[in-house]
Amino acid sequence: MASTSADIRSILATDCGSTTTKAILIEKRDGAYRLIVRGEAPTTVEAPFEDVTRGVLNAVREVEELAGRRILDGERIITPQSGDEGVDLYVTTSSAGGGLQMMVSGLVLQMTGESAQRAALGAGAIVMDVIALNDGRRPYEKIRRLRQLRPDMILLSGGTDGGDTRRVVEMAEILAAADPKARLGTGYELPVIYAGNKEAVAAVTECLGSRTALSVVPNLRPALERENLRPARDAIHELFMEHVMAHAPGYRKLMTWTPVPIMPTPGAVGIIIEKVARRDRLAVVGVDIGGATTDVFSVFQEVFNRTVSANLGMSYSVSNVMAEAGIANILRWVPFDVNEIALRNRIKNKMIRPTTIPQTLEDLVIEQAIAREALRLAFEQHKALATSLKGVQTERTISDIMAQSGSGQTLVNLLDLGLLVGSGGVLSHAPRRVQAALMMIDAFLPEGLTQLAVDSIFMAPQLGVLSSVHEQAATEVFERDCLIRLGAVLAPIGSGKAGQACVTVEVTAPGQPAIDRRVPFGELVLLPLPPEGKVRVVAAPERGFDLGAGRGKPIEAEIHGGVVGLLVDTRGRRPFALPASTTERIARLRAWNQALDLYPGDV
Amino acid sequence: MAHAYTPGLRVTERAVLRRERRLPLKGTVTVDVGAAVEARTVVARTELPGNVQTLNVAAKLSIDPANVPGALIKPIGSEVRAGEMVARGKTLFGLLTQTATTPTTGTLESVSAITGQLILREPPIPVEVNAYIQGVVVAVIPAEGVVVETEATFIQGIFGVGGETQGEIVVVSEGPDQELRGENLSESHRGKVVVGGAYVSYETLMRAKAVEVAAVVVGGFDDGDLRRLLGRDLGVAITGSEELGLTLILTEGFGRIRMADRSWRLLEAAAGRAASVSGATQIRAGVMRPEILVPFGGSVPQREAAAVSTGIEPGSLLRVIREPHFGRIATVVELPPELRELESGSMARVMVVEFADDRARAVVPRANVELIER
Numbered sequence: 001m002a003s004t005s006a007d008i009r010s011i012l013a014t015d016c017g018s019t020t021t022k023a024i025l026i027e028k029r030d031g032a033y034r035l036i037v038r039g040e041a042p043t044t045v046e047a048p049f050e051d052v053t054r055g056v057l058n059a060v061r062e063v064e065e066l067a068g069r070r071i072l073d074g075e076r077i078i079t080p081q082s083g084d085e086g087v088d089l090y091v092t093t094s095s096a097g098g099g100l101q102m103m104v105s106g107l108v109l110q111m112t113g114e115s116a117q118r119a120a121l122g123a124g125a126i127v128m129d130v131i132a133l134n135d136g137r138r139p140y141e142k143i144r145r146l147r148q149l150r151p152d153m154i155l156l157s158g159g160t161d162g163g164d165t166r167r168v169v170e171m172a173e174i175l176a177a178a179d180p181k182a183r184l185g186t187g188y189e190l191p192v193i194y195a196g197n198k199e200a201v202a203a204v205t206e207c208l209g210s211r212t213a214l215s216v217v218p219n220l221r222p223a224l225e226r227e228n229l230r231p232a233r234d235a236i237h238e239l240f241m242e243h244v245m246a247h248a249p250g251y252r253k254l255m256t257w258t259p260v261p262i263m264p265t266p267g268a269v270g271i272i273i274e275k276v277a278r279r280d281r282l283a284v285v286g287v288d289i290g291g292a293t294t295d296v297f298s299v300f301q302e303v304f305n306r307t308v309s310a311n312l313g314m315s316y317s318v319s320n321v322m323a324e325a326g327i328a329n330i331l332r333w334v335p336f337d338v339n340e341i342a343l344r345n346r347i348k349n350k351m352i353r354p355t356t357i358p359q360t361l362e363d364l365v366i367e368q369a370i371a372r373e374a375l376r377l378a379f380e381q382h383k384a385l386a387t388s389l390k391g392v393q394t395e396r397t398i399s400d401i402m403a404q405s406g407s408g409q410t411l412v413n414l415l416d417l418g419l420l421v422g423s424g425g426v427l428s429h430a431p432r433r434v435q436a437a438l439m440m441i442d443a444f445l446p447e448g449l450t451q452l453a454v455d456s457i458f459m460a461p462q463l464g465v466l467s468s469v470h471e472q473a474a475t476e477v478f479e480r481d482c483l484i485r486l487g488a489v490l491a492p493i494g495s496g497k498a499g500q501a502c503v504t505v506e507v508t509a510p511g512q513p514a515i516d517r518r519v520p521f522g523e524l525v526l527l528p529l530p531p532e533g534k535v536r537v538v539a540a541p542e543r544g545f546d547l548g549a550g551r552g553k554p555i556e557a558e559i560h561g562g563v564v565g566l567l568v569d570t571r572g573r574r575p576f577a578l579p580a581s582t583t584e585r586i587a588r589l590r591a592w593n594q595a596l597d598l599y600p601g602d603v
Numbered sequence: 604m605a606h607a608y609t610p611g612l613r614v615t616e617r618a619v620l621r622r623e624r625r626l627p628l629k630g631t632v633t634v635d636v637g638a639a640v641e642a643r644t645v646v647a648r649t650e651l652p653g654n655v656q657t658l659n660v661a662a663k664l665s666i667d668p669a670n671v672p673g674a675l676i677k678p679i680g681s682e683v684r685a686g687e688m689v690a691r692g693k694t695l696f697g698l699l700t701q702t703a704t705t706p707t708t709g710t711l712e713s714v715s716a717i718t719g720q721l722i723l724r725e726p727p728i729p730v731e732v733n734a735y736i737q738g739v740v741v742a743v744i745p746a747e748g749v750v751v752e753t754e755a756t757f758i759q760g761i762f763g764v765g766g767e768t769q770g771e772i773v774v775v776s777e778g779p780d781q782e783l784r785g786e787n788l789s790e791s792h793r794g795k796v797v798v799g800g801a802y803v804s805y806e807t808l809m810r811a812k813a814v815e816v817a818a819v820v821v822g823g824f825d826d827g828d829l830r831r832l833l834g835r836d837l838g839v840a841i842t843g844s845e846e847l848g849l850t851l852i853l854t855e856g857f858g859r860i861r862m863a864d865r866s867w868r869l870l871e872a873a874a875g876r877a878a879s880v881s882g883a884t885q886i887r888a889g890v891m892r893p894e895i896l897v898p899f900g901g902s903v904p905q906r907e908a909a910a911v912s913t914g915i916e917p918g919s920l921l922r923v924i925r926e927p928h929f930g931r932i933a934t935v936v937e938l939p940p941e942l943r944e945l946e947s948g949s950m951a952r953v954m955v956v957e958f959a960d961d962r963a964r965a966v967v968p969r970a971n972v973e974l975i976e977r
Contacts, residue, residue, distance in 0.1 A: 139657040166668070170718040177655045177712065177722050203717050292839075311838055316886055320838025344826035345857035349929065351840050352762045352856060352886060356925040356971045357951060363926050364947035431948030600948055 005470050010087040012063070012071060013462030014056050015265055016043055016094040016254075018292075021052075023059035024459050025067055025087070026466075026477055033473040035481035038457055039063035044250070045096040051250035052096060053257075077257055090258045091469065093461040095265035096248065100124060100240050103151040105131040105175070106221075107158035107167050112196070115221045116157040118385065119195070119229040121306050123236035124267025125153075126293070131174075133167060139174055146178035152244045154180070154190065154212075155232060156204070159197030161222045168200040172207040179211060182243075189213040191239040195220040195232040213243060240264055260469050266295050266306060268464030272478060273297045273421070274304045275467055279475065282418030285444070287375060288458070289424035291315035291354055294374055296382035300411040305386035309378040314426050315354030318370060322347050325373035332578050333369035333442065335589035335603055336362070361603060364431070368439055371426040375443030383410040414447040415493075415548045421483065423455035434526070434564045434596050437486045447493050447573050448548035449537065451559050452486040487529050487562030490537070492545035495572040498522035501542045502570040509535040509561060517568070524592040525568040530561040537566065567596070612759040612854075612892060614866050614975060620755055620896060621741065624732050625748035627651065632743050640734035640751060642769045642879050647732045647748045653725030656707050661719020663703040664692035668719030675721070677711060684708045689721065735767055736879045737898040756873050756897040758854070758866050760820070763882030763893025764833070764842045765850030768796075770817035770880070772873045772897060776800035779867035782859070783821055785810035792816050796878045796895070798870045802859040803851075805831050811849060818850040818880040820870065820895060822862035823930075829857075843883025843891075850882040852893045855922075860930040863922060865975060873897040915974055921956070925971040932959040932975070933967075 011026040011033075021043045025036045039062025044055035057075055064071050070085045071078060078086025102125040106112030109132035120127050128149050131142050156175060158168040175192070182190040192212040194204050201216055208214050215238075217231040241261050245251040255262060263271075269288065277284040277299035286297040292313040297306045311320040322330060327340055343366070350356060350367075358364040387410055422428070422440050430436040436454050440446075459482050467474035492503050500521040507515040509530050519525050529535050540554035541547050547555045559566075571592075579585040593599055630649020634640060660675075661668040674692040683689055683705045690703040709725040734740075738753030773795045775787050783799025785807040792814055799821035803811075805828035811819050830836050832847065854866050878897045885891040915921065919935045933956035942950040943966065951968040958965070 140655055143655045166718050169715065170720060173713075173715055173718060173720060173722070174657075177657075207715075317839055319836070319840070323836035323838045341825060341827055342858070345823075346926070348762075348826040348829070348837075348857040349924070352884075353924045353973070354886060357945075357949065357968050358947045359925060359945050359968055359971060360927050361947050364949070429949070431950075 005472065008088040008470060008473065010081050011089045011091070011466060011470070011473060012060065012077065012087040013090070013459075013466055014059060014092040015268075015459075015461040016045070016052050016055065016092065016096045017265065018096055019043055021055035021059045021096075022457075022459070022462070023056070023063045024462050025063050025071070026473060028473075032480070033476040035459070035477050037063055037066040038459070039066060043096050045248060049249075051253075052094070052248065053250045053253050056092070056254065089260075089466075089470065091260045091462065091465045092254065092258055093263045093265045093268045093465045094245065094248075094251070100153070100236070100244060100264045101126050101128055101151050102153050102155060102236070103127070103129050103131065103146065103149060103180075104155040105157065105171055106196075107133050107171065109135050111224075112157045112159070112221045114385070114387075115227050115229065116155050116195070116232070118227070118305065119157075119220050119232040120155050120236060121308060121385070122229060122267075122270060122304065123233040123240075124264030124270065124306075125236065126308055126310050131171070133171065142174050143178040146175065146180045150181055152182065152191070153236065153239055154192045155236070156192060156194050156208075157196045157220050157232070159200060159219075159221075160224055161198045161219050163197055163199075165197055165200040165203060168197050169203045169207065172200075172204045176207050176211055182247075191215065191243045193217060193232060193235045193239065195235070198222075213239075215239060237261065237263065237267065260465060263465045263468070265461045266308065268461045269295065270297050270304060270306050270464065272460050272464040272467055272474060274299055275471065275475065276419075276478065277304075278302070280418070283413070283416040284419045284421065285379075285412075285417055286421040286460070287378065287423070287427075287440075288455075288460075289314060289371060289374060289378070289422070289426055291425075292317050294378035294424075296378050298382060298386055298412060300386070300413060300416060303386075303411055305382070305411065307378070307382040307385050309374075309381050312374045312378050314367070314371060314374065314424070315350060317351075317374075318354075319347055319351040321370050321374045321377070324377055330366075330369050330373050332585065333372050333589070334365060335586050335593060336365075337582075337586075338366070361599060361601065365599065365603060367426065368430070368435060371439050372442045375439065379444055383412045386411045414445065414450075417446055417448075417450050419451045419453065420444060420446060421453045421455060423458045423460065428454050428456060428458060432598065433484070433486055434598055437489070437564045437567060438524075438596065438598060441489050441491075441567065441569060445491070445573060445576050446489055447491055449488055449490050449539065449555060449557050449559065451488045452562065452564070453483045454486060455482055456484045457482070485531070485560045485562040486564040487566050488537070488559050489567045489569055490539055490547070491569040491571075491573055492541045492547050493573040494541075494545040494551070495575065495577075496521040496544065502545055503542065503547070503568065504540045505566070505568055506538040507535060507566060509533070519568045519570050521570050521572070522588075523568070523570050524595050525570075526564070526596050527566040527568060529565045531563045533561050534558050535561050535566075612761060612973065612975070613757055614759065614863065614869060615757050616869055616872070617754060617899070618757045619752065620736075620757055621750050621752045622736055623744075623748065623750050624735060625744065626732055627730065629746040630730070632746065632749060634740050634743075634749060636740055636743055638740045639738075640740060641737050642734055642877070644734045645731045646734050646740070646751070648730065650727035650729050653709055653727050655712070656709070656723045656725065658689070658703060658706060658721040658723060659719060660690045660703045660714070660721045664690060664701045665694045666692045666719075669716050671719040671721070672714050672716050675711070675714060679711050679713060681711050682709070683711060683723070735881075736896055737877065737900060753896065753898040755899060756869050758869055758895045760852040760854045760893040760895070761856050762840065762842075763850060763852040763884050764829070764845050765818070765847045765882040766843050766845070767879070767881045767883070768817045768850050769877060770794050770796040772796045772798060772870060772876055772878050774798045774871050774874050779822065779862040779864060783807055783819065788814055788816065790814055796820065796880055798867075798874075800867075801861045804828065808832065808849075808851065812847070816849050818852065818882070820852045820854065820880075822853065822855040823858045823860035824851065824853055826857050840884055840886040843881065843885075845882075850880055850893075852880065852882055852895065855930055856924070858930075863932060863975060870895070915954070915969075915972070920975045921972045922975055923956070923967055923971060924973045925968075928958070928965060928967060933957055933965075933972075934959065936964060938969075
């Protein structure tokens with residue numbers, strides 16, 4: 001490898017997903033790092049190959065063909081780059097084999113249970129279940145559950161430092177009685193991380209030390225008013241490498257190819273989102289909607305949170321979106337009449353044949369309606385978990401805690417949200433970019449002024465792991481080649497009557513005439529923006545409407561241009577409501593769609 | 604030559620198939636390599652460890668947890684019956700004697716001096732695995748199970764519910780485009796695998812259950828009826844463990860869809876023979892589809908299973924699996940290499956197909972077809 005970051009001329013990064021292994025080649029050209037090409041191949045973790053490196057090599061071969069240069073010497077990645085051959089750095093992430101599946105436990109579900117869940121989710125895991133003393137299940141039911149699920153790893157927490165140890169040991173005893181087995185392989189002990197009351201370490205070690213691969217890290221909730229998730233997250237990443245990945249087919253070999261630890265895919269995405277938020281001093285929400293799951297990442301008040309909605313997705317889980325959202329919620333976004341029996345059958349047919357794509361416009365509209373609901377539900381779940389207990393070094397007084405209901409208020413404040421980034425096929429590959437913008441707006445209902453973007457080809461995972469060793473390269477490629485800036489949405493809070501004065505918007509951008517537009521209540525209006533560069537926006541809401549500065553008070557901001565433009569959304573917030581009558585709702589949807597040129601034809 | 608690969612369901616008259624039959628935990632294999640087995644022959648058995656119950660002895664006896672091990676009147680490892688006294692202690696300066704009895708029959712597994720909990724394990728649960736198919740044991744996985752091989756007519760469905768079952772095949776509907784009707788079902792169908800045509804309603808399925816049909820095989824079923832059958836909306840296609848009283852297999856999908864002629868003809872030809880059927884479906888990485896196997900019986904000739912699919916090429920027979928031509932059978936005419944714009948506005952790789960019924964031609968995305976494998 002090249003000796004310092006500055007010397008690195010080329011980087012190969014892969015992401016081994018459940019179905020596809022994606023490879024990108026980054027090169028330094030004219031002083032800046034850029035994406036050169038991208039290749040992909042089916043992931044080869046399962047039979048008949050059972051060796052993840054086959055898929056990696058196939059994806060890299062595609063990169064070689066597209067880039068027109070050699071990277072492999074047989075089955076070896078050439079490092080460092082020599083002349084026009086090889087690369088200086090190779091990094092990879094993985095979610096193959098279903099990603100990292102964990103069970104977590106705490107004493108009180110809403111306190112240490114939730115902290116443990118946040119730690120695991122933040123590290124990129126899927127949390128299969130949260131076991132707590134007060135979860136409503138009797139001990140034998142907890143034990144049965146622990147035995148039924150075969151997690152990759154268990155995170156055991158509970159108690160503040162110096163608090164009662166007996167209850168913590170009780171949880172350890174339940175775990176020992178269950179004697180849970182690891183998911184992959186039968187010949188190794190299940191990794192367990194203990195991150196609870198430090199006074200109970202000896203007793204927990206005695207209970208679990210001989211039965212499991214136990215690691216002890218500092219308490220993730222050392223005091224009631226303080227969370228310290230980092231050590232548990234780091235331990236999860238380390239054990240993911242040492243135990244889980246080491247037992248997945250081909251990973252031992254893959255680990256020798258890269259000097260950087262293999263990271264779980266969502267953990268890597270979280271890192272890049274966190275870095276962008278810190279760099280631009282913005283509250284950021286990122287969402288990745290896949291076939292089986294939807295991940296939501298957020299940074300509000302400098303606190304990073306991630307949630308995964310394991311059964312909200314567009315193919316394998318599409319039917320579950322219908323089950324959770326209800327048919328009526330899906331149909332409210334569809335601007336034509338649909339027979340409910342036919343719609344149910346259509347959704348189930350997508351579930352059983354998950355790789356199909358919409359051919360007709362009607363099918364596309366329905367698929368995008370389902371996506372809105374999947375995103376909305378995933379965001380609701382995220383808001384419920386991203387709550388006000390801050391990370392390390394942020395303390396609240398005990399009276400603050402007592403004043404709150406449950407485990408705190410959500411950190412997600414849509415008025416603060418500066419950037420909303422979407423990725424996943426239904427957003428990244430929508431035939432018109434404005435469709436992706438409106439799906440995100442309808443699902444998240446941003447308030448005030450919020451910039452919108454999509455991840456062009458979902459390379460955030462590779463850039464996340466890269467950022468852990470070469471931040472400059474990762475952020476340059478993220479900004480220039482990964483993010484497609486769509487523009488922004490301006491949505492006043494408040495409601496009124498259709499046609500009533502709502503907001504006046506001025507847009508000043510280099511190279512285009514200034515725009516000054518009054519938008520009445522109940523409209524969706526698209527104002528053009530240059531695709532790149534900075535734009536000045538001044539917006540003055542009418543009395544009774546708020547853009548974040550207070551009712552009737554104007555806001556002024558500088559935002560990025562974008563390929564879609566500035567969407568002025570005066571359909572109302574708090575509440576946002578669609579007309580109750582079907583005829584009226586369809587008429588409004590059609591009018592909005594036409595105003596945005598959302599679909600070809602009269603839909 | 605233009606070429607594409609889209610995996611499809613296997614529908615084949617004769618194939619050599621193997622099925623692995625494994626215990627959930629290690630145990631005893633009861634047959635040897637070379638043994639001829641029937642579908643219901645037990646090939647392996649084991650005992651699953653019993654469920655665990657906890658008993659808070661410290662609380663029951665009102666004593667300090669540290670004193671609990673000394674209060675036990677039976678040593679760890681002892682077998683106990685439900686209601687039996689297992690611990691005794693004195694409280695109130697030795698004036699009162701308190702006792703603790705077990706909530707369940709089982710074994711005393713462990714006791715904690717920190718929490719005062721006694722862990723009891725219930726008796727083991729016996730588990731048996733049968734051969735599932737008539738055939739020959741070709742391999743033994745020591746202490747875990749066997750591999751059974753058979754030569755059979757093999758039809759994969761697209762979706763199913765309900766577990767493994769066996770029964771004689773009976774074709775009840777008059778054609779692949781006909782609905783399976785309740786009035787056509789009678790007591791004579793008890794224990795049989797009933798083949799319908801394009802559709803079965805919930806009411807007919809309940810009739811089939813009432814006469815104790817083993818399995819129903821049809822082209823399509825409504826999702827609303829599936830919800831009634833399961834008592835919930837099925838969110839993710841992972842099935843097979845439902846206890847419905849019968850197994851349902853859909854060969855085509857949801858809705859009223861004519862059963863593919865090839866599946867229909869093979870099932871007609873297999874009428875009167877014993878079939879092994881599984882509704883288990885898992886649509887995730889590592890797809891599992893429901894299946895109907897109709898073994899020919901007798902020794903299995905030593906030859907390889909049917910050739911692996913070579914992919915889609917002009918002349919390939921396939922089924923369109925998405926609107927606007929959902930369920931129609933067609934032949935590939937052309938595989939243009941360039942991306943084409945669909946009505947939805949998306950750019951996609953496509954193929955030109957000719958439908959089997961009316962010879963009309965249409966352009967469909969390659970992602971929206973399924974090869975009918977022979």
